[in-house]
Amino acid sequence: MVTATPTVYIVDDDPQVCESLSLMVRSVGLEAQAYCSAEAFLDGFREAPCAPKCIVLDVRMPGLSGLGLQQMLVAQNKRVPIIMISGCADIPMAVQAMSNGAMDFLEKPFSRRTMLARIQEAIDRDANTRRQYAREAELAARVERLSSRQREVLDLLVAGKHSKQIASALGIGEKTVAKHRAGVLDKMQADSVVELVRLMAVGNSG
Amino acid sequence: MGHAATLGIRIDDAFGRFGSPEQVRPYWRLFHQAIERVPDGVVITTWRPGDEHPTAVYCNRAFASLVGCLPSNSPKTPGGGENDAAARVLSHPAWDKSPLWKSLEESHRSDAVRSAEVAHQWADGSQLILELESTPLQGEVGLMGHRVAVFRDVTAQKNLENAVARNERLACIGLLGAAIAHEINNPTGSALVAAETALAMLDSPDEIKQVEACLENIVASMNRCGRIVRTLLRYSRQQPTERQACNINDVAEQSIELARPYGESHGAKLQLQLDARVPLAPMNPLEIELVLVNLIRNAVEAGGGDVVIAVRTSRTDHGVRVEVQDNGCGMNDDQLAHVFDPLYTTRRQAGGSGLGMSIALGIVQGHGGCLTARSRQGMGTTVTIDLPIAAEQS
Numbered sequence: 297m298v299t300a301t302p303t304v305y306i307v308d309d310d311p312q313v314c315e316s317l318s319l320m321v322r323s324v325g326l327e328a329q330a331y332c333s334a335e336a337f338l339d340g341f342r343e344a345p346c347a348p349k350c351i352v353l354d355v356r357m358p359g360l361s362g363l364g365l366q367q368m369l370v371a372q373n374k375r376v377p378i379i380m381i382s383g384c385a386d387i388p389m390a391v392q393a394m395s396n397g398a399m400d401f402l403e404k405p406f407s408r409r410t411m412l413a414r415i416q417e418a419i420d421r422d423a424n425t426r427r428q429y430a431r432e433a434e435l436a437a438r439v440e441r442l443s444s445r446q447r448e449v450l451d452l453l454v455a456g457k458h459s460k461q462i463a464s465a466l467g468i469g470e471k472t473v474a475k476h477r478a479g480v481l482d483k484m485q486a487d488s489v490v491e492l493v494r495l496m497a498v499g500n501s502g
Numbered sequence: 503m504g505h506a507a508t509l510g511i512r513i514d515d516a517f518g519r520f521g522s523p524e525q526v527r528p529y530w531r532l533f534h535q536a537i538e539r540v541p542d543g544v545v546i547t548t549w550r551p552g553d554e555h556p557t558a559v560y561c562n563r564a565f566a567s568l569v570g571c572l573p574s575n576s577p578k579t580p581g582g583g584e585n586d587a588a589a590r591v592l593s594h595p596a597w598d599k600s601p602l603w604k605s606l607e608e609s610h611r612s613d614a615v616r617s618a619e620v621a622h623q624w625a626d627g628s629q630l631i632l633e634l635e636s637t638p639l640q641g642e643v644g645l646m647g648h649r650v651a652v653f654r655d656v657t658a659q660k661n662l663e664n665a666v667a668r669n670e671r672l673a674c675i676g677l678l679g680a681a682i683a684h685e686i687n688n689p690t691g692s693a694l695v696a697a698e699t700a701l702a703m704l705d706s707p708d709e710i711k712q713v714e715a716c717l718e719n720i721v722a723s724m725n726r727c728g729r730i731v732r733t734l735l736r737y738s739r740q741q742p743t744e745r746q747a748c749n750i751n752d753v754a755e756q757s758i759e760l761a762r763p764y765g766e767s768h769g770a771k772l773q774l775q776l777d778a779r780v781p782l783a784p785m786n787p788l789e790i791e792l793v794l795v796n797l798i799r800n801a802v803e804a805g806g807g808d809v810v811i812a813v814r815t816s817r818t819d820h821g822v823r824v825e826v827q828d829n830g831c832g833m834n835d836d837q838l839a840h841v842f843d844p845l846y847t848t849r850r851q852a853g854g855s856g857l858g859m860s861i862a863l864g865i866v867q868g869h870g871g872c873l874t875a876r877s878r879q880g881m882g883t884t885v886t887i888d889l890p891i892a893a894e895q896s
Contacts, residue, residue: 310688316696316719356767383687404691408698
């Protein structure tokens with residue numbers, strides 16, 4: 297699988313913070329895109345589906361705050377990992393950011409090592425999420441190609457039923473069941489019922 | 503001159519003019535017993551026509567204990583009829599030079615009731631703060647020129663007040679500190695990351711442009727830190743009591759600058775309306791700044807979002823005025839009535855200490871000024887600071 301360069305989106309109203317974080321991110325070979333406000337981010341952010349990404353987000357900004365932007369992304373179901381940063385954090389703020397699903401909450405000043413570690417973690421998590429999405433989408437496409445009868449057979453196979461049980465459940469002959477089973481395995485690109493079950497389990501996890 | 507030699511501390515000196523010793527002795531006893539039971543120090547003085555100085559005619563044992571001429575655990579009930587406490591105090595060689603005596607002398611210069619605070623140093627160096635109230639005895643022949651002075655020991659109370667004032671000032675600076683921390687953590691954070699990035703790139707010679715960008719970032723960040731620290735230093739250098747003639751416009755401007763990051767990060771809009779004709783007024787600019795920053799902070803919190811806060815200066819008949827007006831949630835009558843009470847807060851959950859407004863009131867009153875709040879629920883609040891041009895002599 298070809299992956300695009302991971303991108304770190306930096307949103308902070310302090311231009312110097314934006315600049316130093318961009319320099320840091322680029323120095324380890326990642327792509328950096330900096331925005332001086334939450335509004336500028338919303339204007340400029342275009343989802344590139346295959347590149348893993350994360351957002352380094354300042355909590356306090358004039359206009360839409362970091363917490364506000366985070367809530368907006370959650371509401372729009374854009375689940376990009378977020379690392380919150382703050383120059384003057386209080387506990388309620390940190391609690392809210394974390395309960396909204398932030399990966400971490402770092403207080404300025406933070407060290408390069410800490411920040412890069414958290415960014416790497418966030419990007420790995422996003423890449424995993426993306427792979428998982430891709431697998432699920434692929435699997436869904438394969439299921440989509442099954443006939444309605446084949447889908448019934450698939451459900452019973454995954455539920456661990458034998459051919460005889462399937463035949464009686466669907467009111468059809470065992471030979472017909474065997475034919476449908478072969479069709480299901482073929483379209484789902486599985487060599488055996490065991491592999492089919494594993495495939496479906498992976499697709500449903502996460 | 504030795505006052506002790508001329509002091510009328512004996513019965514015939516104090517009461518002789520009212521009759522023979524036998525006639526006045528029962529009244530002397532009654533008077534003596536009564537005054538000796540007063541827990542405060544009592545001193546009666548007179549200034550006879552033709553005398554150069556007033557004379558003390560009586561003092562009780564409580565007074566002698568206060569000034570250290572009698573041990574405080576000596577019997578409170580007087581023994582004989584003689585005023586031995588007075589003898590001890592008034593024959594003390596340092597008495598007529600003591601601040602206590604000076605304050606008594608001073609009170610004789612007018613016919614009014616006089617109050618003052620007097621410090622008294624004990625032999626061991628410890629200091630006592632006494633509150634003096636001196637009242638003229640008038641209306642009766644023979645009492646003209648007499649005054650009775652009551653001394654109350656307010657040392658413990660004063661020490662407590664000073665400690666509270668100090669704590670309040672610290673709390674106030676703490677509030678400001680949170681805003682400043684935010685300001686200083688941005689450039690330090692930025693410089694730290696840039697420096698570490700520059701170090702990490704030293705090994706790759708083709709990245710020299712990047713290293714240069716990092717170093718420039720560090721220089722700019724450190725310059726910013728320096729500016730913030732210089733602002734802070736002003737607070738540590740100036741004594742809290744120092745007053746100087748200031749333009750309230752400068753103070754208002756500085757406060758807005760300090761409060762702006764906090765206000766804007768909470769979605770508040772800050773406006774400054776300065777009257778160019780305001781005269782200079784004596785003040786401690788940092789204290790007034792603290793008050794204004796606190797008021798702006800309150801206004802930001804009253805807004806819960808899109809509040810507009812106007813800081814306005816103007817001149818008044820006798821001084822200068824600065825108001826902080828917001829269009830936030832306002833207060834109901836009950837909240838308004840308690841607005842200056844220490845520890846009263848509607849934001850306990852959000853970490854409000856309830857000290858801001860009482861500190862503000864203390865500072866403004868310390869300047870001889872007035873702090874007033876007007877508010878209507880749902881319409882917003884206006885807090886006005888009035889400062890006199892001429893500092894009040896108290």
